[in-house]
Amino acid sequence: MHEQFADQDNHAIGRAGRRELIAWAFYDFANSGYVTVVQTTIFSTYFVAVVAGGAAGVSPGLATLLWSLSVGFANFIVMLSAPLVGALADVKACKKRLLLLSSIGCILMTALLALVGPGDYPLGMVLVMLSSVMFAYGENLVAAFLPELVPEEKMGRLSGYGWGLGYVGGLLTLLFCLGYITLAKHQGISEAEAVPGTLLITAFIFALAAMPTFLWLQERAVPSSVPLGWALFGASFGRLRHTLAEARRFRDLNWFLITMAVYQSGVSAVIVLAAIYAQQVMGFDTQALIVLVMVINVTAAVGALLCGQLQDRIGSAPTLAITLVIWIGALIGAYFAEAREDMWIVGNVIGIAMGSSQAVGRALVSKFSPVDRAGEFLGLWGLVNRLSVIVGPLSYGLINYWSGGNHRLSLLSTLAFFVLGLLLLFKVDEERGRAAANHPLTNDVC
Template sequence: MRSSLTTGVTRREIWAWAMFDFANSGYTTVIITAVFNAYFVAVVAEGKPWGTLAWTSTLAVSYALVILTAPLIGAHADATASKKRLLLFSTLGCVIFTAALALAGPGSLALAVLFVVLSNFCFGTGENLIAAFLPELARDDAMGRVSGWGWGLGYIGGLVSLGACLAYVSWAQGQGQTAAQFVPVCVVITALLFALASTPTFLFLKERSKPQPAAAGGAWQRFRQTLREAGRYRDLLRFLACTVCYQAGISAVISLAAIYAAQVMGFTTQDTLLLIFVVNITASIGAVLFGWLQDRIGHRATLALTLMGWLAMVALMWFASGPELFWVAANIAGLCMGASQSAGRAIVGLLAPPTRLAEFFGLWGQAVKLSAILGPMTYGLASWLSGGDHRLAMLITGSYFVAGLLLLASVRLERGRRTALAG
């Protein structure tokens, strides 16, 4: 492991950094993917036809807030060397607003929308900030491996949160409780585990960046400078466009997996939790395996391979008429999920100037959150306009992976890295 790290970085610090992925994955797994999204549609929205569209629209608002603020927050973090402090604030916000979702019950749509928007905004901000530490911790030729360790541990964190919720749901259903009774408890469990598991990050992760007095207090001016110089970073811009496309497809799958399983496959809450539990294991394996592979065959080739895997998953979803083929498709998605997200973070680490990491990872955050609007909204609108045809919605969503592959072909990482170092 030591040969993968930059000078002065310890194994404990890498573990502390990766523990944030472990901590925040419970939020995406339980709130966005497996439990609260289906609860939002079936219970909070009371099963109305517009429930899925309301869920995707709520996520879209939270992602729009991240898009508007991410580069400015990143520029401020770089100028004042405050990535860790801002990460703490965003983590506390996500934990508090996630716990507040326990107050959302049948018909309390406005309350649920408010706390989903706030918690997801804080989550997205923290996701950008923790990613900006990666180039300070890993050598250029090991960024894929180190990023993969984080994603791999992250999916294990998702398993822990999901496993705790699955155990509670099994007990609660045995007691005759309904979703309106046991889902709020699952939400609180998720918030508490996030707070506990992220503690090592704030104890052991170091802030290595230095304040830049010339830029202090001028986050907006710094961001405007980046926009003026954007043409220099053409490979980064092309990759961000690629990211918008393929992440749109991934976001739709993550956000709507539980809804698809329930509406198309007839899965119960317990069936869905078990599915996501197994898929998280697959995703953890995929993140570590492909993290190692991308440092061997290259980041671009590895990402292209995973995007083809996503297309295979969409095809299997389209043909699946029973749970067996659906399970195969879901586990292919798990392998590709960990791999594609790990590769994307590593590529941005290579293409970002070393003195402007938080700002450029903020741009990456913008791309990811824009995709998180496009993908789920495309799915939601397709489902609504087709009268609830989730298979057609999934097939349309798959076109984003094709567009991502086409854009990836134009990215030259070696040229982009030279530009980043010069900048």
């Protein structure tokens, strides 16, 4: 069956037109508002300060831990199920249908977060978990289209364009939210009372901006003859087991996934908790946080675009090494920052590093993945990302709780992830990993 997959996919590679490439990249534009508003800026700080904060009588350290647990448990669910979803998408050639369902789920759960008020932290935790699971499925599924759209030598560039456009989407969503909060304050409505409206804005932009993806992105894979029911899941698990059994042939992919699990834990901690750090330590209010993250999104978009060009020239692994060095410098600066002006400088450096590291990670996994198993191998990429969102924020949250809310001490655990990730990266051989991906797997279970 995989010979059929390979022939079909090789025929399709490079044939995606400009409109379809834009439609693929536009999904990053669409779903980035969820990350910036719910996970990074507005709802995360609202949850810690208001939902689980003063009204519920929860200490700041415990409120931060509850937020970290919500995000961590959601990603634990995804970590267990993402490879199966990827294998299922390959077997039935239904990446686009699954992407639609996950998108609808994330949009609906985001809108329902508008119902969460002071003291409603159990409801908030459930909705955050559900929306995070749906978001993660969508992120994995859209990434699995990448090897079908362009040849290997252009994956880095297209991935960079997607991440860059994603930061533009996050920036635009935050801009609308900032306008709404500013207008609400002029009408006598507090920042906390305006938060539900920002969640509805985020859900609406996600739904609207995702339409080009579902109108123009094509499903090129060919479904197998495996019937619906338990046989389908058995075949999906069988393909996944076979991929894991063949892991020795993809040692650079596996080593990079370990490396990515480490440094991405640091990235995840920054994404989920940076706004909380800026609010609790540096005294930023909601409007200042939104402006800060908007500026970071601009620099992150620039970083993603530059990274896409750079890795196609010097290679993905050297580009990632440069990015990790930038991350280390940025977090050292954040640790010693005393004035709010320092956070503006650190934030922009973080933006450059964030856009670069995320773009290069997706592209490198795609280069190390056999084309006919893209769903499964990008599912493993998603699994590692989910593991990092468990380990990074949870380590930060636990240290913060045990230290009585000491965010600077928590930041040191985040810095350690980047240092260790840089050391592990030196064992990844990019050329050897690409060569292994170009040889089809043998003895396929399908």
